[in-house]
Amino acid sequence: MLLAHPAVLDDLIDRYETLRLLDPEDPEVRRRTADVSYTLCVATGTRDVDAALIAARLRLPGARPEDDSVLA
Template sequence: MAHPAVLNDLIDRYQTLRLLNPKAPEVRRRLDDVSYTLCLATGTSDIDAALLAARLHLPGARPHDDSAVPA
């Protein structure tokens, strides 16, 4: 798993690129690159899993989500 600072940077880059026109060839290429890198950095095979895994390794993340457990 990559360092949290690296993961945070990749998440930020991914989110920024998603706000741009994904049909533009350069944006699509950069989005594909950062998605691939996030997957490699987290040991996952799709971007949704990569984003979740990366966020769970950031400082302050709750490793066990008990939000679905009744109080």
Template structure:
């Protein structure tokens, strides 16, 4: 899967948050369409089908992601540290 550049993700998140804060859902048809376009682009850029998951995935991919940003993402079990191996000395 292609990965969006972090700058693109940051811009999409900022646009989504701005349109949401301004109440684009209840605004003009143009604002609603722009919010829908941003939501769709976020989903495509993150490989998700839901804007909430897209926001979580996008924030997780940014440097400095906070632990709570990936709370809904499935992750593999953490690797367990391996026991130190005994060194064999040459005789």
């Protein structure tokens, strides 16, 4: 499996977290959130955004995985 560069993952996490703070009723926010969620899943080889966020954070410099069973 190809692995995304940590800088890409960090950017995706930041974009996702920023979008989550915006109005979820706004169609543009919903579309952009769906796009970032999909990209996070593809970049981490996961199927849902929560697992993708965990996997992405584990790949960032300085991450200290205590439980990586979600990736197994």
